[in-house]
Amino acid sequence: MKVKGRNILLTIMTLCLSLLFLFTIQPTHHTAYAADDSLQKIKDRGTIIMATSPDYPPYEFQVSKNGKSRIVGMDVDIMKQVAKDLGVKLEIKSMSYDSVLVAVETGKADVAMSGINPTAKRRQSVDFSEIYYNGGQSFLINKTDIGKYKNKAALAHKKIGAQTGTLQYNLAKSKIPGATVKGMDKNTDLVLALKTHKIDALGIETPSAEAYVKNDHDLAMIKSGYKLNKNETGSAMAFRKGSGTLAAAVNKSIDKIKAKHLTTQYLADAGKYMKVNTNNTSMIHYWNYFAKGIEYTLLISAISVIFGVLLGTILALMRFSKSKLLKAISVAYVEFVRGTPLMVQVMFVYFGVGIIVNLPALLSGIIAVSLNSGAYVEEIIRGGINSVDKGQTEASASLGLAKSDTMRFVVLPQALKNIWPALGNEFVSLVKESSIVSIIGVTDLIYQLNIVRADTYRGVMPVFIAMCIYFVMTFILTRVLNYFEGRMKHAR
Amino acid sequence: MQDKPLVEVKKLQKNYGDTQVLKEIDGTVMPGQVICVIGPSGSGKSTFLRCLNMLEKPTAGQVLFEGKDTSKFSDEELTVLRERMGMVFQSFNLFPNLTVLDNLKLAPIRVKKMSDKDAEEEARSLLKRVGLEEKANVYPSSLSGGQAQRVAIARALAMDPEMLLFDEPTSALDPEMVGEVLAVMKELAEDGMTMVVVTHEMGFAREVANEVWFMADGYILEKNEPNELFNHPQNPRAQDFISKIIGN
Numbered sequence: 001m002k003v004k005g006r007n008i009l010l011t012i013m014t015l016c017l018s019l020l021f022l023f024t025i026q027p028t029h030h031t032a033y034a035a036d037d038s039l040q041k042i043k044d045r046g047t048i049i050m051a052t053s054p055d056y057p058p059y060e061f062q063v064s065k066n067g068k069s070r071i072v073g074m075d076v077d078i079m080k081q082v083a084k085d086l087g088v089k090l091e092i093k094s095m096s097y098d099s100v101l102v103a104v105e106t107g108k109a110d111v112a113m114s115g116i117n118p119t120a121k122r123r124q125s126v127d128f129s130e131i132y133y134n135g136g137q138s139f140l141i142n143k144t145d146i147g148k149y150k151n152k153a154a155l156a157h158k159k160i161g162a163q164t165g166t167l168q169y170n171l172a173k174s175k176i177p178g179a180t181v182k183g184m185d186k187n188t189d190l191v192l193a194l195k196t197h198k199i200d201a202l203g204i205e206t207p208s209a210e211a212y213v214k215n216d217h218d219l220a221m222i223k224s225g226y227k228l229n230k231n232e233t234g235s236a237m238a239f240r241k242g243s244g245t246l247a248a249a250v251n252k253s254i255d256k257i258k259a260k261h262l263t264t265q266y267l268a269d270a271g272k273y274m275k276v277n278t279n280n281t282s283m284i285h286y287w288n289y290f291a292k293g294i295e296y297t298l299l300i301s302a303i304s305v306i307f308g309v310l311l312g313t314i315l316a317l318m319r320f321s322k323s324k325l326l327k328a329i330s331v332a333y334v335e336f337v338r339g340t341p342l343m344v345q346v347m348f349v350y351f352g353v354g355i356i357v358n359l360p361a362l363l364s365g366i367i368a369v370s371l372n373s374g375a376y377v378e379e380i381i382r383g384g385i386n387s388v389d390k391g392q393t394e395a396s397a398s399l400g401l402a403k404s405d406t407m408r409f410v411v412l413p414q415a416l417k418n419i420w421p422a423l424g425n426e427f428v429s430l431v432k433e434s435s436i437v438s439i440i441g442v443t444d445l446i447y448q449l450n451i452v453r454a455d456t457y458r459g460v461m462p463v464f465i466a467m468c469i470y471f472v473m474t475f476i477l478t479r480v481l482n483y484f485e486g487r488m489k490h491a492r
Numbered sequence: 493m494q495d496k497p498l499v500e501v502k503k504l505q506k507n508y509g510d511t512q513v514l515k516e517i518d519g520t521v522m523p524g525q526v527i528c529v530i531g532p533s534g535s536g537k538s539t540f541l542r543c544l545n546m547l548e549k550p551t552a553g554q555v556l557f558e559g560k561d562t563s564k565f566s567d568e569e570l571t572v573l574r575e576r577m578g579m580v581f582q583s584f585n586l587f588p589n590l591t592v593l594d595n596l597k598l599a600p601i602r603v604k605k606m607s608d609k610d611a612e613e614e615a616r617s618l619l620k621r622v623g624l625e626e627k628a629n630v631y632p633s634s635l636s637g638g639q640a641q642r643v644a645i646a647r648a649l650a651m652d653p654e655m656l657l658f659d660e661p662t663s664a665l666d667p668e669m670v671g672e673v674l675a676v677m678k679e680l681a682e683d684g685m686t687m688v689v690v691t692h693e694m695g696f697a698r699e700v701a702n703e704v705w706f707m708a709d710g711y712i713l714e715k716n717e718p719n720e721l722f723n724h725p726q727n728p729r730a731q732d733f734i735s736k737i738i739g740n
Binding site: 391396409 | 579
């Protein structure tokens with residue numbers, strides 16, 4: 001027994017080490033790839049791919065018109081001009097803000113543009129264009145606090161909110177004495193935190209602040225009063241390291257845009273779209289957003305359930321096989337997958353595996369969720385197989401039935417009945433956990449929910465709706481599962 | 493019984509870890525013979541029976557089937573061995589996920605590659621033989637213990653074996669159901685089936701067996717014709733065991 005345990009442990013460690021090896025070797029391989037074909041590649045392809053997080057009006061956000069949603073905003077208009085100058089088409093990939101820089105580093109996109117400030121730290125991992133817009137820094141506060149917080153000095157020792165990983169976050173940390181800085185992923189959540197007085201002020205770019213103040217009469221803004229190096233505070237586009245030719249071409253377009261003061265026009269256009277959006281903030285107006293979210297959530301869940309069960313069954317059979325190698329692979333797989341968060345797995349499949357094979361976000365999401373579910377289903381099936389009385393296998397063997405026939409006709413059907421409730425539980429949690437794929441830009445329900453929140457400036461209502469939708473979906477699923485459970489019972 | 497032996501057991505040993513369950517077992521089963529194995533619980537009777545069809549692998553010694561060493565059998569040969577040597581268990585072990593009819597049909601179709609139609613015909617005639625033809629389409633959970641065991645016997649017979657092993661076939665039954673199962677077994681014996689029966693039913697052993705083997709502590713301590721063994725046991729352990737059983 002002891003020897004067996006050690007073997008399995010060894011296999012797991014080997015697996016982990018080889019994964020680590022794979023990781024450390026890939027980036028060096030790429031930096032060594034010196035020749036700069038960044039511009040040529042785009043021209044050959046005829047498309048430039050832009051990664052963005054469309055929850056940041058007026059820079060980028062989604063609007064729906066005639067039932068179709070699209071991404072608009074100043075950044076998009078600038079990028080359209082760039083694409084035109086390069087003579088290529090523009091393709092936009094939307095994802096969470098945390099993911100846009102990773103997307104250019106791993107070659108998922110040519111350029112990341114999402115109101116990104118080119119900080120010194122970021123310059124270490126990506127190349128930046130010139131600053132294309134300098135909106136300046138502000139704070140959003142509650143209108144009722146307007147007398148209390150007149151300037152930056154008044155915010156000392158207060159609670160300041162900012163988007164995680166942004167310049168605003170770092171500035172609040174370093175420049176406001178004694179402040180507690182609370183980081184969140186989305187400005188929509190931060191605004192909600194501000195309105196419910198969980199934070200006292202929110203560090204945000206001036207154009208965004210203006211948009212919020214315009215759309216929400218409970219909010220007010222004050223100038224930040226930060227003294228800043230212009231090169232770090234404006235917004236710039238990010239490219240993968242070593243994209244000199246692309247950066248040079250893009251900078252030419254930016255110079256042209258600046259010379260003609262086109263950004264003023266772009267901002268005004270964005271403002272118009274925002275009006276369209278906020279004119280009607282009733283949730284019915286956004287039903288097609290939610291419908292699309294449901295469609296993707298169901299699609300991911302359904303496919304992942306099927307592949308998860310297939311994979312889980314194979315892994316369970318491997319676990320019961322005579323071959324020590326198969327057994328060890330199965331054990332190592334389950335331990336590894338259960339020991340790492342689904343979120344990390346999703347990012348690994350999209351960005352990590354993406355270095356070798358370029359997988360679309362939806363496929364990556366489905367793969368990651370299926371692989372994850374397979375590990376849990378394996379444990380459930382293994383439990384189910386163990387729960388079948390040993391006498392069943394013996395009776396089957398005494399009749400001369402092969403091991404595979406015994407599994408297929410005798411053990412698995414009985415195991416399935418025993419594990420049905422646990423399996424149903426796994427299906428239900430899969431529907432909910434599939435929401436993680438929104439971080440790589442799959443337009444599932446959670447992703448759509450965040451878009452609606454950004455568009456409508458309403459923090460709570462969309463969340464409530466999504467909650468109801470999830471409940472209805474899982475409730476129906478539970479009924480269906482119960483129906484089959486009842487039928488299986490009937491058969492005995 | 494002038495033929496060659498069907499099964500020969502030579503110096504059979506079986507250990508579970510450090511525990512020696514079978515210490516040294518020798519015995520011969522001739523075609524057509526009915527042998528009842530009796531003895532106190534924990535004496536290794538069931539283990540011995542399970543070594544005959546290789547549900548348990550012997551630690552040492554040999555089980556010869558028609559002169560061939562079963563421990564050296566390939567998977568295919570093992571399948572053939574089990575086709576020819578059916579087994580009936582104490583707890584029936586019917587497949588609860590299949591109907592009675594499908595319980596009988598599964599092995600003939602999958603192992604003997606019989607057609608569905610032939611298997612069904614055969615299954616129905618066997619159910620008739622054990623008096624349960626009307627139960628063909630029910631699931632095992634709705635059968636009484638006695639009915640379940642008769643179905644289990646029919647399932648073993650569906651493979652058309654030359655020999656049947658019974659592992660305490662009536663021990664899990666309510667007393668009023670023992671009779672119907674023993675009646676079926678008696679009928680089989682009269683038809684010439686070779687049988688090895690581990691049992692506590694002394695009446696059945698006395699009436700049906702050609703030989704009774706008394707087992708204790710991993711040895712066969714005494715073999716004899718039933719009347720001799722029950723009326724004049726030679727071994728002191730056998731005397732003690734039989735006096736207790738018959739005395740009650």
